[in-house]
Amino acid sequence: MSTPCDALKDALYEQLTRLTSAMSHPKRLLTLDLLAQGPRTVEVLAREIGMSVASTSQHLRALKQARLVESEKSGLYVTYRLADEYVYRLLDALRDVGDSRLAEIEQIVRQARAGRAFEPMTRQEAMQCLRKRESVLVDVRPKEEYDAGHIPSAISIPLAELDQRLEELPKEKLIVVYCRGTYCFLALQAVELLRQKGFRARHLEEGVRDFSASGVKLETG
Amino acid sequence: MSTPCDALKDALYEQLTRLTSAMSHPKRLLTLDLLAQGPRTVEVLAREIGMSVASTSQHLRALKQARLVESEKSGLYVTYRLADEYVYRLLDALRDVGDSRLAEIEQIVRQARAGRAFEPMTRQEAMQCLRKRESVLVDVRPKEEYDAGHIPSAISIPLAELDQRLEELPKEKLIVVYCRGTYCFLALQAVELLRQKGFRARHLEEGVRDFSASGVKLETG
DNA sequence: ATAGTATTCAACTACTTTCTAAAATAGTTA
DNA sequence: TAACTATTTTAGAAAGTAGTTGAATACTAT
Numbered sequence: 001m002s003t004p005c006d007a008l009k010d011a012l013y014e015q016l017t018r019l020t021s022a023m024s025h026p027k028r029l030l031t032l033d034l035l036a037q038g039p040r041t042v043e044v045l046a047r048e049i050g051m052s053v054a055s056t057s058q059h060l061r062a063l064k065q066a067r068l069v070e071s072e073k074s075g076l077y078v079t080y081r082l083a084d085e086y087v088y089r090l091l092d093a094l095r096d097v098g099d100s101r102l103a104e105i106e107q108i109v110r111q112a113r114a115g116r117a118f119e120p121m122t123r124q125e126a127m128q129c130l131r132k133r134e135s136v137l138v139d140v141r142p143k144e145e146y147d148a149g150h151i152p153s154a155i156s157i158p159l160a161e162l163d164q165r166l167e168e169l170p171k172e173k174l175i176v177v178y179c180r181g182t183y184c185f186l187a188l189q190a191v192e193l194l195r196q197k198g199f200r201a202r203h204l205e206e207g208v209r210d211f212s213a214s215g216v217k218l219e220t221g
Numbered sequence: 222m223s224t225p226c227d228a229l230k231d232a233l234y235e236q237l238t239r240l241t242s243a244m245s246h247p248k249r250l251l252t253l254d255l256l257a258q259g260p261r262t263v264e265v266l267a268r269e270i271g272m273s274v275a276s277t278s279q280h281l282r283a284l285k286q287a288r289l290v291e292s293e294k295s296g297l298y299v300t301y302r303l304a305d306e307y308v309y310r311l312l313d314a315l316r317d318v319g320d321s322r323l324a325e326i327e328q329i330v331r332q333a334r335a336g337r338a339f340e341p342m343t344r345q346e347a348m349q350c351l352r353k354r355e356s357v358l359v360d361v362r363p364k365e366e367y368d369a370g371h372i373p374s375a376i377s378i379p380l381a382e383l384d385q386r387l388e389e390l391p392k393e394k395l396i397v398v399y400c401r402g403t404y405c406f407l408a409l410q411a412v413e414l415l416r417q418k419g420f421r422a423r424h425l426e427e428g429v430r431d432f433s434a435s436g437v438k439l440e441t442g
Numbered sequence: 443a444t445a446g447t448a449t450t451c452a453a454c455t456a457c458t459t460t461c462t463a464a465a466a467t468a469g470t471t472a
Numbered sequence: 473t474a475a476c477t478a479t480t481t482t483a484g485a486a487a488g489t490a491g492t493t494g495a496a497t498a499c500t501a502t
Contacts, residue, residue: 102237213280
């Protein structure tokens with residue numbers, strides 16, 4: 001009892017698995033997350049994901065064939081970027097499922113904290129510090145995400161730009177950074193960088209998602 | 222220059238690929254889509270996806286290990302269901318990317334129409350018929366999705382229940398069905414079934430997504 | 443018990459994916 | 473033109489994935 005629909009459905013799901021297959025490799029997922037923060041060349045990506053340029057190129061080809069990324073050649077360099085807004089949201093949805101379903105991820109995060117260096121701040125602590133003007137709150141997500149909604153009174157310094165914008169931050173205050181959610185690593189990386197540069201820095205236990213989920217009205221623009 | 226973060230990140234992305242790998246098989250994706258419409262037993266699923274029970278069971282195990290589905294044994298039968306709301310949204314996000322990025326999907330849909338039997342109705346046509354009371358509009362998505370927002374004046378008959386609720390539909394009118402979007406096959410399957418049962422039936426070219434995208438206020442509840 | 447049914451498991455083969463290393467391509471500079 | 477750089481391609485070995493078959497498990501009914 002094979003209906004005309006069935007052949008179609010098979011073809012459709014085969015196409016959709018082009019997307020999921022392309023995302024089924026840790027380095028490719030990491031690549032997408034990096035590209036979500038901004039375009040990059042092959043060489044830069046290779047360094048960031050810790051693979052050979054040849055491998056990186058192959059992975060990028062896989063992503064491109066699935067139309068998850070686009071590339072543009074200018075001179076010697078090929079710059080890759082995320083294909084569009086929907087890919088961005090797909091990554092987000094994936095993180096959400098990971099967050100809600102994979103206990104293993106919880107554990108990874110907890111282990112990270114066991115190292116002690118990355119003890120997170122609770123919302124209460126952070127808000128108190130902020131009210132007493134002992135700290136500044138920094139949103140290290142890409143600018144677009146900040147614009148779409150951020151914690152009130154936070155300033156935007158995307159992780160990618162942090163290195164060049166250190167002079168905007170007060171050395172004497174505590175820098176509190178946050179990103180998307182509990183297990184988004186942008187904030188951790190920011191803390192790492194800031195401490196290297198001699199700042200006092202900590203990250204918020206919760207991310208924007210948790211704030212908005214618990215009823216805090218986010219600012220936009 | 223490997224930072225403490227890097228090890229964590231690797232572990233995290235490895236965990237996230239458990240999700241995408243589990244979704245990287247056409248039959249497993251189809252299985253998730255079916256489970257999104259309601260829980261099913263292994264045998265039923267096997268029939269619906271067109272595989273042996275043994276294979277189906279193995280695929281279900283893969284999905285379960287990734288925590289995308291849950292199972293419950295009662296008596297002889299094991300019933301599988303989608304793990305939670307977020308998995309649902311992940312599937313949705315995936316369809317959206319497919320819709321926006323994969324020209325191949327467009328083509329599959331167009332090919333289906335070339336077969337002629339499934340010529341879709343435009344919104345204008347449908348609305349005209351509806352105003353003249355020559356047709357009824359049926360939303361064949363799962364009840365939850367209907368409740369979350371549907372085209373005004375549509376009634377809800379989930380595809381899964383259509384077979385048992387045929388007597389609610391007027392034989393003399395044209396049945397216009399719609400589902401999520403252009404290439405969601407729920408509506409096509411509904412049309413197929415309705416025609417088999419002697420109804421006149423067609424499907425809307427657009428789905429809820431397109432309606433809401435073009436500014437139509439959806440009804441809820 | 444015994445037979446029967448739904449589901450899972452194990453072992454095997456065929457196929458696909460991934461990494462590496464080396465070669466090829468394409469654009470730039472001297 | 474040749475030398476150089478960024479990227480892509482290719483071929484091959486190693487690892488992983490998928491479908492089949494037949495057997496094992498677990499529950500029900502007699």
